[in-house]
Amino acid sequence: MPVTSPTYRSITEATMMPRLIRLAPNLYAAAFTLMKTLPARYILKRAAERGELDRGTVIVETTSGTFGLALAMQAALMERELILVSDPAIDDNLYRRLTDLGARVEICTEPAPTGGFQQARLRRLAEIRAQLPDTFCPEQYSNPDNPRSYQLVVEQLAGTLGVVDCVVGPVGSGGSMCGTVRGLREHTPHTLAIGVDSHRSVLFGQPDGPRELRGLGNSLWPPNLDHGVFDEIHWCDAAEAYAATRALHGRHALFQGPTSGAAYLVAKWWAERHPDEMCVVMLPDEGYRYQATVYDDSWLADNGLALETLPAAPTPVASPSEARDGWTRFAWGRRTYDAVPGAVARLAAPPPAEPVREPEGALS
CATH class of the missing domain: 3.40.50.1100 (Rossmann fold)
Structure with a gap:
């Protein structure tokens, strides 16, 4: 047989x-x-089915790790342009693989005063989206897909x-x-x-x-x-x-x-x-x-x-x-x-980044 x-x-x-x-x-x-291949593939496929990912749509996302790689793989297969906003944590081997797959990678070199590099990346992402006519952001942190x-x-x-x-x-x-x-x-x-x-x-x-x-x-x-x-x-x-x-x-x-x-x-x-x-x-x-x-x-x-x-076992604690x-x-x-005592108050979290409008043609 x-x-x-x-x-x-x-x-x-x-x-x-x-x-x-x-x-x-x-x-x-x-x-x-x-692992991130599963949500990246699902999110982009669902976006295409809903008409949110046309031929001219640029995919943009913030990531310093494997979600960016998964997006780059799927975007290459779907023949879509991809811009990733990252930070110095991204290693050289991953950077080379992302760019080899056709992704453009922007590096934020300074952290935001509150929210660190992740907030800095979100702000740069908002700037890029404001400068482009048609974008789709997978938004892995908030997308229910x-x-x-x-x-x-x-x-x-x-x-x-x-x-x-x-x-x-x-x-x-x-x-x-x-x-x-x-x-x-x-x-x-x-x-x-x-x-x-x-x-x-x-x-x-x-x-x-x-x-x-x-x-x-x-x-x-x-x-x-x-x-x-x-x-x-x-x-x-x-x-x-x-x-x-x-x-x-x-x-x-x-x-x-x-x-x-x-x-x-x-x-x-x-x-x-x-x-x-x-x-x-x-x-x-x-x-x-x-x-x-x-x-x-x-x-x-x-x-x-x-x-x-x-260590053989964790140390139990009564609060974070x-x-x-x-x-x-x-x-x-x-x-x-x-409802959890001892957790840092949520008010310490920075607000979502607002898009910053730049003059047309500002994106190099």
């Missing part, structure tokens, strides 16, 4: 879904090649694993965790959601500050983040996330990025303490961008990020204000943000 394999219409279609990999009897990894796209993952998990008792994953825009967990709870309301954040991210109540660990956390509150979805929040440091990333590779041969390592650290701990319950951990992207950093022992040592042993450095855990309890 001839061996057949599925065929795909594009690389984004072929890679948008995760592989489900058994890490322990009650722990499965939803391991993505590039972002969490909506993960319904496909919901169907995959439920169809393959049956009842999922707990989902653990990193939180940035809020799309993957909120979309996946809300979908699962339509059938299993008890399903727990454990979000993994980085210290000095405002998402779950800490004050904004510099963060070594990228790819999760935020300096602004994204509208797609539904705080009432989450049962627990864990914060961890870069060194812990990097060491867990290496442990995931060394133990399971899963070559993933540091956001995956952070999620794996938490999921392994939870699954070991709940052996009769099924846990799924979301692993957003592969490790190729991090070969010269996370996977380089010399780089880790030179930057003071080498960690010989992982008590979460200092190190792996910490807080019982969020599916509450709204404002």
Whole structure:
């Protein structure tokens, strides 16, 4: 009998879904090649169906990571112009890949006084949109098509694993965790959601500050983040996330990025303490961008990020204000943000950037 394999219409279609990999009897990894391919493809396809993405429409977005790469891949396949606004966190290899795919990348070199680089990027994005006659912004932080796209993952998990008792994953825009967990709870309301954040991210109540660990956390509150979805929040440091990333590779041969390592650290701990319950951990992207950093022992040592042993368990805290450095855990309890004591007041968040009107032809 001839061996057949599925065929795909594009690389984004072929890679948008995760592989489900058994890490322990009650722990499965939803391991993505590039998780952001799923919402990027869905958002652009839906925009085209609604007539919001004509041939002359320029796609514009702010990103410093994998959502930009996913957009660049899909925009190239759809033959659409793409402008990305980023910041110095973007690495040279990613920059080259984005430009090779035809994207124009603008770098904001100075952070905004409030909201950091993310607010600076939003302001530059508004300027660019004001100067162009026809643009479409995917707006991953606020577009409901972002969490909506993960319904496909919901169907995959439920169809393959049956009842999922707990989902653990990193939180940035809020799309993957909120979309996946809300979908699962339509059938299993008890399903727990454990979000993994980085210290000095405002998402779950800490004050904004510099963060070594990228790819999760935020300096602004994204509208797609539904705080009432989450049962627990864990914060961890870069060194812990990097060491867990290496442990995931060394133990399971899963070559993933540091956001995956952070999620794996938490999921392994939870699954070991709940052996009769099924846990799924979301692993957003592969490790190729991090070969010269996370996977380089010399780089880790030179930057003071080498960690010989992982902590055995998180330190519980009574409020976000008590979460200092190190792996910490807080019982969020599916509450709204404002219902959680010790969280930084939302009034600290900067207002949305307003478009700045420039003279015609100002965009170079």
